[in-house]
Amino acid sequence: MKTTLFLTLGLLASCGGNAGASNPVPDQAGTPPAPTAGAAFDGNFSEQSFGTYNEPWAAAFAPGTQTLFITEKRGTVRGLDTRNNRQITITGAPTVDYGGQGGLGDIAFLPSESAATVGTRTIYLSWAEAGQNDTRGAVVGRGQLVCNTETTCRIDNLAVIWRQAPKVTGRGHYSHRIAFSPDERYMFIGSGDRQKLDPAQDNSNTLGTIVRLNLDGTVPADNPFAGRASPTDQIWSYGHRNILGIAFDAEGRLWNMEHGPAGGDELNLVQAGGNYGWPLVSGGEHYDGRPIPDHSASDPYVDPVVNWTPVIAPGNFIFYQGDLFRGWKGSALFAGLRSEALIRVAMNGTSAREAERFAMGERLREVVEGPDGAIWLLEDGESGRLLRLTPR
Numbered sequence: 001m002k003t004t005l006f007l008t009l010g011l012l013a014s015c016g017g018n019a020g021a022s023n024p025v026p027d028q029a030g031t032p033p034a035p036t037a038g039a040a041f042d043g044n045f046s047e048q049s050f051g052t053y054n055e056p057w058a059a060a061f062a063p064g065t066q067t068l069f070i071t072e073k074r075g076t077v078r079g080l081d082t083r084n085n086r087q088i089t090i091t092g093a094p095t096v097d098y099g100g101q102g103g104l105g106d107i108a109f110l111p112s113e114s115a116a117t118v119g120t121r122t123i124y125l126s127w128a129e130a131g132q133n134d135t136r137g138a139v140v141g142r143g144q145l146v147c148n149t150e151t152t153c154r155i156d157n158l159a160v161i162w163r164q165a166p167k168v169t170g171r172g173h174y175s176h177r178i179a180f181s182p183d184e185r186y187m188f189i190g191s192g193d194r195q196k197l198d199p200a201q202d203n204s205n206t207l208g209t210i211v212r213l214n215l216d217g218t219v220p221a222d223n224p225f226a227g228r229a230s231p232t233d234q235i236w237s238y239g240h241r242n243i244l245g246i247a248f249d250a251e252g253r254l255w256n257m258e259h260g261p262a263g264g265d266e267l268n269l270v271q272a273g274g275n276y277g278w279p280l281v282s283g284g285e286h287y288d289g290r291p292i293p294d295h296s297a298s299d300p301y302v303d304p305v306v307n308w309t310p311v312i313a314p315g316n317f318i319f320y321q322g323d324l325f326r327g328w329k330g331s332a333l334f335a336g337l338r339s340e341a342l343i344r345v346a347m348n349g350t351s352a353r354e355a356e357r358f359a360m361g362e363r364l365r366e367v368v369e370g371p372d373g374a375i376w377l378l379e380d381g382e383s384g385r386l387l388r389l390t391p392r
Helices: 004-012
Strands: 045-053 056-061 067-072 076-081 086-091 104-109 120-130 136-147 152-163 175-180 186-191 209-214 235-238 242-248 254-259 265-269 306-308 314-319 332-336 341-348 351-359 364-369 375-379 384-391
Touching: 045 076, 056 104, 056 364, 056 375, 056 384, 067 104, 076 104, 104 175, 120 152, 120 175, 136 175, 136 186, 152 209, 175 242, 186 242, 186 254, 254 314, 306 351, 314 341, 332 375, 341 364
Parallel strands: 086 152, 242 314, 314 364
Antiparallel strands: 045 384, 056 067, 067 076, 076 086, 104 120, 120 136, 136 152, 175 186, 186 209, 209 235, 242 254, 254 265, 265 306, 314 332, 332 341, 332 364, 341 351, 364 375, 375 384
């Protein structure tokens, strides 16, 4: 069948943003642009631009391919065959509650489906969903991505398998980042505090938590609070604020990156049942200047491994596993929003330190590692560029 040509046989041969109404202006299909020296890197790296996107939020390569799928906040999923710069149209995206920090969010694929048959693979998406009485909340849905041609795909049977509880007013701190455990048995979801603060310490809800689920959205029997009523049984850790990064390192440890208030961005090693202290402790203070106690040795909360003040305000982070950038393997790479930088954090087991910061001059929403080890960046905003970085 021709459906195998796109996501399987053909590609396996090569291994807080601003609202906007403009449509993306993609590059035409054809040869990718030639590399140019990136001024942000003083000529050390080369940079290629692959067009612009309208408020991009997340991106992921379909495993085993060089096809990148990108979400836009207003509710569009777009695809790009990075071998030839060919744009791919995707239908079947969910209806989202767009506004503020809300809209279409994360996108994730199962690594084990790198040889998906007949052009079909499982796709996970997160988005903001409207509720009653001006409330809303994050959800995660699972469906099938079916690609029948080189330029068209559709999302079939997309069904919500998790809902943030409860839905509340406001349009901030959804978080809704997705990560799969290395054994692919579990799905972890960052569930932000929705700017409501106190619920992050109340385990009768899932605001300000990381939840752990089976891949179908059911609750594992060995979760820390599995014996309690739902949604408490979903909780893996709590006391979080706005989780915009969640990832496993090469040793199978789970980490999260969350925005602090005025100061106090955190990189955390995530522990089962751990309480990370928000809003009772923080490395920052409230936006109106009211102080928040800092972490101390005498408090019962898990300390951050790295704490940033001033903030870096990351859009996401990854653990780099490639060999293209010498000395970077195992490092954490952060896409900086307010910091407008690509930030490398050197990891040493369960300790970490910022090692390098590369000014980009634009807010960065997403960093992704390509199949060949190249770094892909998405800028934030209405005309966010897609960039590919390689050593010069």
